[in-house]
Amino acid sequence: MAAFRTTAWRLISGILGVTCLLLMAALGILLNSFNKQTVHPGPSTDLLEGSDCCSCQEKWIGYQCNCYFISNELKTWEDSRNFCISHNSSLLQMQSRNELHFMSSSTYFYWTGLSFSDEHHAWLWEDNSTLSQDLHLFFNTVNPKNCIIYNPRGSGLDEDCGSEHLFICKQRLS
Structure with missing residues (x-):
């Protein structure tokens, strides 16, 4: 009976470990994808602080x-x-x-x-x-x-x- 409990706990901890690794890999893929979509060679095109006298065209x-x-x-x-x-x-x-x-x-x-x-x-x-x-x-x-x-x-x-x-x-x- 003690051998069964040890094997069950090993199986459960192994499943949890693999699940944790899969979740970390998925998070890494999502973050990498998010960074590729938002990296631009300049700042955002929103009006910046101190720009209250400006009305710029789109993408400026x-x-x-x-x-x-x-x-x-x-x-x-x-x-x-x-x-x-x-x-x-x-x-x-x-x-x-x-x-x-x-x-x-x-x-x-x-x-x-x-x-x-x-x-x-x-x-x-x-x-x-x-x-x-x-x-x-x-x-x-x-x-x-x-x-x-x-x-x-x-x-x-x-x-x-x-x-x-x-x-x-x-x-x-x-």
């Missing part, structure tokens, strides 16, 4: 009276610029180091509206304004024939304008 992010479009499509600098223009905006023109702090967890690099002007012998934004000294520290540029990609964590690089990257459009509302 409102922040501090500006609207931002964070692409999930790779394009050349020129194609990115044309996309932004077609949406009544321009490639990202940063005003301060912290402008994109709402994207600080992003590991991607994005095209900006910064390029070298042979005429002025300087790096200029699309509207021909100059790069502020505050931001200049972030761009360790080598080749003026290149365009600038930027990571919201604070680093900028020069890159062949014909290569493909994600991009950010900015529409000023104020």
Whole structure:
């Protein structure tokens, strides 16, 4: 009789152990599936804190009276610029180091509206304004024939304008 009880308890504990492992595996699969569906190269498209003066079009992010479009499509600098223009905006023109702090967890690099002007012998934004000294520290540029990609964590690089990257459009509302 004692041998029967030991065998029954072993069987029950074995069944419970296998059930526990199956539940953990199912949870892992569900979490992995959930993460794949919600991972995007930018923040959510909901209006962010401090965006009460914004009314942005769908899939754009409102922040501090500006609207931002964070692409999930790779394009050349020129194609990115044309996309932004077609949406009544321009490639990202940063005003301060912290402008994109709402994207600080992003590991991607994005095209900006910064390029070298042979005429002025300087790096200029699309509207021909100059790069502020505050931001200049972030761009360790080598080749003026290149365009600038930027990571919201604070680093900028020069890159062949014909290569493909994600991009950010900015529409000023104020």
